[in-house]
Structure formats: structure tokens, C-alpha cells
Amino acid sequence: MTRERLVELLLIALIGVAAIWLALPSTTTLTITNPLTGEVIFSRDVSYRRGLDLAGGLHVVLEADVPEGTEVSSDRMEAAREIIERRINALGTTEPIIQVAGNNRIVVDIPGVQNPDEVIATFGQTGLLEFIDAGTDTLVPGQEVVTDYPEPPADVPEGTKVYHTILTGADLETASVGFHPETNEPVVSFKFKDGEPTQKLREFTRNNVGRVMAIVLDKRVISAPVIRDEIPNGSGIIEGNFTLESARALEIQLRYGALPVPLKIVQVRTVGATLGEDSVQRSVLAGLIGVISVAIFMLLYYRLPGLLANLALIIYGAVSLSLFKLLPVTLTLAGIAGFILSIGMAVDANILIFERMKEELRSGKSLGAAARIGFRRAWPSIRDSNFSTLITCAILFWFGATFGASIVKGFAVTLAIGVIVSFFSAIFVTRIFLETVMGLGRVTREWWYGV
Structure with missing residues (x-):
């Protein structure tokens, strides 16, 4: 031989x-x-992943959250379905079953879900990110606000302040999870697209040093930093007392875009294996x-x-x-x-x-x-x-x-x-x-x- x-x-x-x-x-x-130091170089879960028919999973029904009598086009529902699918796949979940049901509902079946709350928080929200001019107001994380995007609301109670939206998540080029260099807490780094979005951010921050530019997700404040200097290149970070999981969820929402129609969860249940x-x-x-x-x-x-x-x-x-x-x-x-x-x-x-x-x-x-x-x-x-x-x-x-x-x-x-x-x-x-x-x-x- x-x-x-x-x-x-x-x-x-x-x-x-x-x-x-x-x-x-x-x-x-x-x-x-x-072998010399005993340090773990690589570690990965290699369990068999079973589908919904073999292992069961999570069943969620989402419904368009629009005023009664308002019709939602099939194109917008299909676009929402595609965005939800991209968000779920980004979590590492494979072969979800996501279908449009009727005129205003989306049915989501996800196999082998370990943390239902985290998954729902990622794909269930609209994911509309806004950078608003808060002036000198003191806004706190979690506070709900009213903005003029996409249009100034007509049914706002008298005395409610409407904030102006400077930029939205649609103007973003990239988003990624990182860590603050001083506190080592999770943050979400972002970069606006070159051209008009970056120029608009540069001009606003240059002319409003000392004022507040709040970052809002689905009309709820994430953080409200004070502008300390001009932002020339369209890059920055979002701080919000994130955990690593919540920072990752926000990154996915920003990366894969806002849902074209607001959705609300009308049914959630855990299902057994269909076989x-x-x-x-x-x-x-x-x-x-x-x-x-x-x-x-x-x-x-x-x-x-x-x-x-x-x-x-x-x-x-x-x-x-x-x-x-x-x-x-x-x-x-x-x-x-x-x-x-x-x-x-x-x-x-x-x-x-x-x-x-x-x-x-x-x-x-x-x-x-x-x-x-x-x-x-x-x-x-x-x-x-x-x-x-x-x-x-x-x-x-x-x-x-x-x-x-x-x-x-x-x-x-x-x-x-x-x-x-x-x-x-x-x-x-x-x-x-x-x-x-x-x-x-x-x-x-x-x-x-x-x-």
C-alpha cells in the first residue's frame, strides 16, 4: 500500500x-x-433543529392597527409580511411560516422558539425610528410623544405638543450593536446614508448645539441626548439602558426597515407538534x-x-x-x-x-x-x-x-x-x-x- x-x-x-x-x-x-491555555476558542450549539410539524412552536396572529373602516392594500400587507420574515430570520430562526390571512391579518408560525417574548418584541413592533427636535424639553426614556411624521395628526388633544421629525429610520444606511467605550453598556451604532440625510443631520446639529435631539421608536422615547457638537459624517450611537438582547432587537428593526402598516397582536399561543x-x-x-x-x-x-x-x-x-x-x-x-x-x-x-x-x-x-x-x-x-x-x-x-x-x-x-x-x-x-x-x-x- x-x-x-x-x-x-x-x-x-x-x-x-x-x-x-x-x-x-x-x-x-x-x-x-x-490546548495550551484551555481558553474556549469556538463554541456553538449543534442540536438538531426540528420544524413546526416535529417540535411545535409559537403561533401569533397580527392585525393591522388602523381606524375602523380603513382599508389596507394587499401590497402593504405583503410588504409587512416580508419585513417580518427578514426580522425573524435575523434572529437565527429558520423556516418560519408567515402568511397573509384575509385583508388585514398576518399569521406567524415559528418552530422551536425558546424565548417567545423576545421574538414577539422584535417582529411585532412597527419599528418606526424618528430623530426629533425636542428643543429644551426634558424627555425621559419610555415617554410617549406626538410627532408630525408622516403627517401632523388631526385629533391631538388641545395643549399636546407636536414635535418635528428631522430624520427617520428610512434614512439609515447601517445599524449594528456595539458597546459604549466608557460604560461598556450595549449601544446601537448607526450611519445615515450619504447625501441629503447626512447633510440634514450635519446642519441641524451645527445650528442646535445645546438643544435636545430625541430618538424615538414607535412614538416612544428611547433616549434624549443633548447635542454637544456638530455630527459631520452621519454616524452616531443610540443609548437607552439596553440589554444585549434589546439592543439586538432594535438593530434588527432598524436594519430591515419599518413596517408599512402598524400591527397589533390579537392572538399568541404555543402549539404542539402537528405530527x-x-x-x-x-x-x-x-x-x-x-x-x-x-x-x-x-x-x-x-x-x-x-x-x-x-x-x-x-x-x-x-x-x-x-x-x-x-x-x-x-x-x-x-x-x-x-x-x-x-x-x-x-x-x-x-x-x-x-x-x-x-x-x-x-x-x-x-x-x-x-x-x-x-x-x-x-x-x-x-x-x-x-x-x-x-x-x-x-x-x-x-x-x-x-x-x-x-x-x-x-x-x-x-x-x-x-x-x-x-x-x-x-x-x-x-x-x-x-x-x-x-x-x-x-x-x-x-x-x-x-x-
């Missing part, structure tokens, strides 16, 4: 052991530490029976190559499941079906190779030559069929993303990952195993190779 082949086998073994360990349900945290535990167990059992049946067929029909293909199939499954954890992928029943389907396609690649080998052996080729020619001639068929599947997965993913069919997206993602890993399994792992066994020269009878 050559040194290069030994290195390849060692690499496969390391990948296989690491993937099997990571794929185990009991492996929930991946931590890398510095019972018994249904999930039966589905997993059916998948295991299918995989075992295929493995037995490969062993009986292709003999030694079939045994090697089964070993490669174990590595294939472990690598795929590990990727589901690392990316991560939210597993729904449809996603599991996509993974099982990809197992069949991985086996199909091996069948194409082995059948080519058998043809070459029947024509009188040696074992080594038959293996080389079999892999070479089967490659175009494997490549074209898998690329065709990947194109279909891309179309399904686009369809799911465009029309809010997250179940279709989950199926497409797991199938695509499985197909990509099958390239590695069939063309690299199975080939290395087979060439290694042939190179030992101890199993030379053609019967062992299915002929």
Missing part, C-alpha cells in the same frame, strides 16, 4: 469518526479550546427499513463492492446529518423525506459504477483496469443526473422562498445537501475503498465482484 493511499484512508477515517460523533443526537455542543410522536417514530422506522433493505440488496447482488458501498453509505449519512447540524437545517417531515431520497441517489451512483465494472470484467479486463474504466465511464452519467437534481432543487427552493412554502424549501435543501455529499461518497470514498482492496491482491475471483 502506497503512502498516498494510506493518507487517503486516514483522512476518510477521520472524517467518518468526526461526522458520526457530530451526527449523534447526544452531541449538542461543539466546543474548540486552546404526533408516534407518527414521527413510524416515519423514522420506515426510513431505516428502506435503508437496511437497500444495504442488503447491495451486499447480495454486488458482494464485495456492495459491502464497501455500504461502508461508504454510513459515512455519507453521517456527513449529511452533520451538515444539517452545522449549517443549520431545520428538519421537517418533508426535509427528512428529501434526505432519504438522497440516500437512494447515492446508492444509484454506486450501482452505475459497479455495473460498468462488471461489463469490463466480462469483456476480459483485469480487476484494476475494470475499476478504473468503470469509474471513468460512469462519471458522466452520475454528473449529469446529479446536476439535473440540483437544478430542480434550486427551482423548488426559489418556489418555496417566493410563495412562502417553507416545507418545499426544506425538502429542496436536504435533497441538495445529500446530492452534493453523494459526489464525495461515490467518487472518492467508494473508489478509495475498492482500489485499496484490489491493491492487496487477496480477493481476485470475479465472483466477489458480482460477476
Whole structure:
């Protein structure tokens, strides 16, 4: 056995052991530490993420908060739905189901929610940020104010002060969470767009040093700093006694824009898995029976190559499941079906190779030559069929993303990952195993190779 082949086998073994360990349900945290200092360099939760049908989650109904009799256009509701989806995805939640219901409602289903209050606070608010001219007034965080944006309100009680809005969140270019250099408390850094917004902020701060420019979110004061100097470049920070979570929520609201229509929460409830535990167990059992049946067929029909293909199939499954954890992928029943389907396609690649080998052996080729020619001639068929599947997965993913069919997206993602890993399994792992066994020269009878 050559040194290069030994290195390849060692690499496969390391990948296989690491993937099997990571794929185990009991492996929930991946931590890398510095061996010299013991300091944690990297730590991440790698638990399997289950979808709403497998794990349950949060069900929220939002309704347009507009005067009675006011109609809300379908375009505005759809825009609100898209903004809510972006906000939720920014929290790290995958495959939420968000749909417009009727003329004025949006239904949100989020799988596996750990902190419902934090999630609702992030997507439920309108997210309208205003920088207002408060003059010399003393405003405190949490105080509700009336502003002239988008238009001066007509039904304000007599004596209520209406503040002028200088700039809004629509003028922002970026927003990010940071820490105050002196107090080390969480703050939200912002940068206005170049051009008119930055120029407007520069002129206002230059002409109003010593006055208050309050920062207001959804007509509620976040902070009311006194202008101490001109802001020339459109950058600044928002302070408001934030926790890290609340600062992150504000950042998401600012980054992904204000909702085009105010919404109020009319229903919140925690829902159980739409599929019972018994249904999930039966589905997993059916998948295991299918995989075992295929493995037995490969062993009986292709003999030694079939045994090697089964070993490669174990590595294939472990690598795929590990990727589901690392990316991560939210597993729904449809996603599991996509993974099982990809197992069949991985086996199909091996069948194409082995059948080519058998043809070459029947024509009188040696074992080594038959293996080389079999892999070479089967490659175009494997490549074209898998690329065709990947194109279909891309179309399904686009369809799911465009029309809010997250179940279709989950199926497409797991199938695509499985197909990509099958390239590695069939063309690299199975080939290395087979060439290694042939190179030992101890199993030379053609019967062992299915002929």
C-alpha cells in the first residue's frame, strides 16, 4: 500500500469518526479550546433543529392597527409580511411560516422558539425610528410623544405638543450593536446614508448645539441626548439602558426597515407538534427499513463492492446529518423525506459504477483496469443526473422562498445537501475503498465482484 493511499484512508477515517460523533443526537455542543491555555476558542450549539410539524412552536396572529373602516392594500400587507420574515430570520430562526390571512391579518408560525417574548418584541413592533427636535424639553426614556411624521395628526388633544421629525429610520444606511467605550453598556451604532440625510443631520446639529435631539421608536422615547457638537459624517450611537438582547432587537428593526402598516397582536399561543410522536417514530422506522433493505440488496447482488458501498453509505449519512447540524437545517417531515431520497441517489451512483465494472470484467479486463474504466465511464452519467437534481432543487427552493412554502424549501435543501455529499461518497470514498482492496491482491475471483 502506497503512502498516498494510506493518507487517503486516514483522512476518510477521520472524517467518518468526526461526522458520526457530530451526527449523534447526544452531541449538542461543539466546543474548540486552546490546548495550551484551555481558553474556549469556538463554541456553538449543534442540536438538531426540528420544524413546526416535529417540535411545535409559537403561533401569533397580527392585525393591522388602523381606524375602523380603513382599508389596507394587499401590497402593504405583503410588504409587512416580508419585513417580518427578514426580522425573524435575523434572529437565527429558520423556516418560519408567515402568511397573509384575509385583508388585514398576518399569521406567524415559528418552530422551536425558546424565548417567545423576545421574538414577539422584535417582529411585532412597527419599528418606526424618528430623530426629533425636542428643543429644551426634558424627555425621559419610555415617554410617549406626538410627532408630525408622516403627517401632523388631526385629533391631538388641545395643549399636546407636536414635535418635528428631522430624520427617520428610512434614512439609515447601517445599524449594528456595539458597546459604549466608557460604560461598556450595549449601544446601537448607526450611519445615515450619504447625501441629503447626512447633510440634514450635519446642519441641524451645527445650528442646535445645546438643544435636545430625541430618538424615538414607535412614538416612544428611547433616549434624549443633548447635542454637544456638530455630527459631520452621519454616524452616531443610540443609548437607552439596553440589554444585549434589546439592543439586538432594535438593530434588527432598524436594519430591515419599518413596517408599512402598524400591527397589533390579537392572538399568541404555543402549539404542539402537528405530527404526533408516534407518527414521527413510524416515519423514522420506515426510513431505516428502506435503508437496511437497500444495504442488503447491495451486499447480495454486488458482494464485495456492495459491502464497501455500504461502508461508504454510513459515512455519507453521517456527513449529511452533520451538515444539517452545522449549517443549520431545520428538519421537517418533508426535509427528512428529501434526505432519504438522497440516500437512494447515492446508492444509484454506486450501482452505475459497479455495473460498468462488471461489463469490463466480462469483456476480459483485469480487476484494476475494470475499476478504473468503470469509474471513468460512469462519471458522466452520475454528473449529469446529479446536476439535473440540483437544478430542480434550486427551482423548488426559489418556489418555496417566493410563495412562502417553507416545507418545499426544506425538502429542496436536504435533497441538495445529500446530492452534493453523494459526489464525495461515490467518487472518492467508494473508489478509495475498492482500489485499496484490489491493491492487496487477496480477493481476485470475479465472483466477489458480482460477476
